[in-house]
Amino acid sequence: MLRGMNVVAEIRAQVTNDARRLVRDRFLVGTVVYIVGVAVLLRFLVPYATRRLEAQVDLTVYYPLLTGYIVLTAASVMTGVLGGMLLLETKEERTLDALRVCPMPVGRLVTYEAAFIYLCTVPLILLQAEIVAVGKPPLASAVVIAASGAAFAPVVAVGVAQVAADKVEAFVWLKTVGFVALVASAVWFVPEPFQWVAILAPPYAATKAWWLAASGQDGWALWAGLGLMVNGLLLALLVRRWTGPSVGQ
Numbered sequence: 001m002l003r004g005m006n007v008v009a010e011i012r013a014q015v016t017n018d019a020r021r022l023v024r025d026r027f028l029v030g031t032v033v034y035i036v037g038v039a040v041l042l043r044f045l046v047p048y049a050t051r052r053l054e055a056q057v058d059l060t061v062y063y064p065l066l067t068g069y070i071v072l073t074a075a076s077v078m079t080g081v082l083g084g085m086l087l088l089e090t091k092e093e094r095t096l097d098a099l100r101v102c103p104m105p106v107g108r109l110v111t112y113e114a115a116f117i118y119l120c121t122v123p124l125i126l127l128q129a130e131i132v133a134v135g136k137p138p139l140a141s142a143v144v145i146a147a148s149g150a151a152f153a154p155v156v157a158v159g160v161a162q163v164a165a166d167k168v169e170a171f172v173w174l175k176t177v178g179f180v181a182l183v184a185s186a187v188w189f190v191p192e193p194f195q196w197v198a199i200l201a202p203p204y205a206a207t208k209a210w211w212l213a214a215s216g217q218d219g220w221a222l223w224a225g226l227g228l229m230v231n232g233l234l235l236a237l238l239v240r241r242w243t244g245p246s247v248g249q
Contacts, residue, residue, distance in 0.1 A: 035078050035124065038070060039131040046134055063135025064214035069185040071128040071136070072149040072210050073203045076121055077181050080156025081174060083117035087161035088170055110242045114154035114235060121150035137213030141220055145213060148224040149206035151231035152181075158238045202231050 046066065050059045087110070125146040129136040136142055156177050164170035184204035187195050188211065198204040206227030212220035 031078055031082055035075055035128070036131070038074075039128040042066075042070060042132045046132070060134075064211045065135075065185065065188045067129065067132055067135035067214065068207045068210040069181075071132060072125055072145070073152070073181045073185060073207050075125050075128055076149055076152040076203065077156055077174075077177060079117055079121040079124060079150075080153040080160070080177070083113060083154060083157030084160040084164075084170055084174075085167060087113055087157055088164060088167055110158060110239050114158055114239065117154045117157050118150050121153040122146050125150060135214050137210060137220070141209075141213040141224075145206055145209045145220065145224050145227075148209060148227040148231075149203065151228055151235065152203045152206070155202055155231050155235050155238065158235060158242070162238060162241060199226060199230065202234055203227075205230055 046059070046063070053059060090109075090113075126142060129142055129146075137145060156174075160170050160173045160177065164173050180201055181203050184198060184201040184207055187198040187201075187204060187208075190198070195208070198208075204227075205223045209220040209223035209227060212218070212223065
């Protein structure tokens with residue numbers, strides 16, 4: 001029981017610390033505003049563009065593609081950026097190396113951070129979906145798919161913070177992450193069964209689930225499960241690597 005209380009106290013302290021760092025960092029605050037701002041813009045821009053271009057193209061066909069990328073994939077990348085910057089701050093301050101001689105293992109701290117990022121991403125995805133209001137799955141399936149797609153956020157955070165030495169280098173890696181996310185959505189234009197190759201791209205499976213559910217098709221639950229499994233396994237491997245000889249190297 002005492003151990004459980006200690007764990008709860010550690011989680012509370014870490015969440016409070018992360019919240020304070022988010023509030024005081026203008027870049028991180030700006031990123032949050034940007035994520036929500038894009039959703040608000042799309043709420044008005046998408047219907048307007050649909051009306052203006054209806055004589056040339058039926059944009060409603062591409063609603064699942066658009067919202068799947070902006071609401072699900074891009075949101076996970078952006079929250080992953082936030083989490084990665086928080087972890088990089090900890091890494092640059094050598095806090096993680098100091099933890100190696102403390103009762104709290106490094107792996108546990110990184111796991112806390114990953115869980116914090118994940119739990120913030122799920123409601124953000126659902127909020128964005130409600131704001132955009134088009135091309136979204138029914139609520140029940142949206143919740144499941146959000147839980148799957150959000151798992152990419154801690155993968156981005158933990159992975160980038162692990163390979164980058166500082167925030168400048170992190171931005172270079174994040175361009176690669178953004179490209180992978182874009183490619184995962186571009187598979188929309190690839191015919192079946194060749195789309196299965198894209199399952200190797202971590203954000204793809206959940207994105208595919210979004211497309212199917214938003215279009216009223218079956219099979220989305222399978223893809224949502226695959227997305228959670230792929231990202232979960234990748235995250236477990238990344239967290240494990242943080243317990244190596246030196247986090248700062």
